[in-house]
Amino acid sequence: MNAAIRAVARTASYHDLKVSGYYRGYDGLMDGDSVGMTARSVKNTLAMGGTWLKSARSEAFRTVQGRAIAAKTLESDGVDALVVIGGDGSFRGAQALSEEHGIPVIGIPGTIDNDLYGTDHSIGFDTAVNTVMHAVDKIRDTANSHNRFFLVEVMGRDSGFIALSAAIATGGMDAILPEVEYSVDELFETVRQGAKHKKTSNIVIVAEGSTIGSPAELAQALVTEFPELDVKVSTLGHMQRGGSPSHLDRILAGRLGVGAVDGLLQGKNQVMVGLQQGQLNYVPFDKACSQGKDLNLDLLRVADILSI
Numbered sequence: 001m002n003a004a005i006r007a008v009a010r011t012a013s014y015h016d017l018k019v020s021g022y023y024r025g026y027d028g029l030m031d032g033d034s035v036g037m038t039a040r041s042v043k044n045t046l047a048m049g050g051t052w053l054k055s056a057r058s059e060a061f062r063t064v065q066g067r068a069i070a071a072k073t074l075e076s077d078g079v080d081a082l083v084v085i086g087g088d089g090s091f092r093g094a095q096a097l098s099e100e101h102g103i104p105v106i107g108i109p110g111t112i113d114n115d116l117y118g119t120d121h122s123i124g125f126d127t128a129v130n131t132v133m134h135a136v137d138k139i140r141d142t143a144n145s146h147n148r149f150f151l152v153e154v155m156g157r158d159s160g161f162i163a164l165s166a167a168i169a170t171g172g173m174d175a176i177l178p179e180v181e182y183s184v185d186e187l188f189e190t191v192r193q194g195a196k197h198k199k200t201s202n203i204v205i206v207a208e209g210s211t212i213g214s215p216a217e218l219a220q221a222l223v224t225e226f227p228e229l230d231v232k233v234s235t236l237g238h239m240q241r242g243g244s245p246s247h248l249d250r251i252l253a254g255r256l257g258v259g260a261v262d263g264l265l266q267g268k269n270q271v272m273v274g275l276q277q278g279q280l281n282y283v284p285f286d287k288a289c290s291q292g293k294d295l296n297l298d299l300l301r302v303a304d305i306l307s308i
């Protein structure tokens, strides 16, 4: 996020535009809690994790009254247009604000879940997958040394993008993804196949949105079916949302930040700026949030083949 804020601030300066940042997302917007930014004031932020502007899941902004307060702030601060960095909740809020108060808004996809239609990747996804990869590599040391079976839960809300990429990048024996129909019996079969192929360390990546049970429930089912298995559960949690961004995320944030300000200058409104197959494009918020993004079928096949 810091890389995206920096890119917006610098692109605005490049075009001789004044730019401010609102602290704590929509909460700060309603409170009028802002700071002027310049090209220099965002120095040394590129490599920082988190967001120095802070963030919040704002309940008040979900209401018509909350958005009216925010619109007043923008008017009294002389703000002509807003760049929102976030996921579908942030974009739905931005769309409502724009529809109700005529404020031009553009969105930059910033979510590790990578579940927004209209961009191959959202900012944070690559860094999160790298974090998962390093963590699972370490878990594998115990899995290997002790012949243990690990179920590793990763984030992604209702989507399996992190889980699928992580499974390929870590050599997981399987990935349990909300988008793919799967059953506990199929998991049992995977375990049987693993034993047949003399696998000694078994790691299954479970997306937090798993529809066939939580890792704890799956562990229970596994030890009931295979009493000889030593099954452990590891939940990686919020470590996936932190840390210095990868080079891919820094470049993505830079391109999307430039694209967001350019888009506003071209008169674009209520759209998300994304990158598809290397090309910048603008997708209506509605589509970005509701169309639904499919998992890459080729990646699913690769994961299947490589896990034999």
Ligand code: F6P
Binding pocket: 057, 087, 111, 112, 113, 155, 156, 157, 208, 241
């Ligand atoms: O949407 C991003 C995300 O990190 C999800 O992957 C996760 O389910 C959720 O946010 C966690 O949110 P919170 O930190 O509010 O519990």
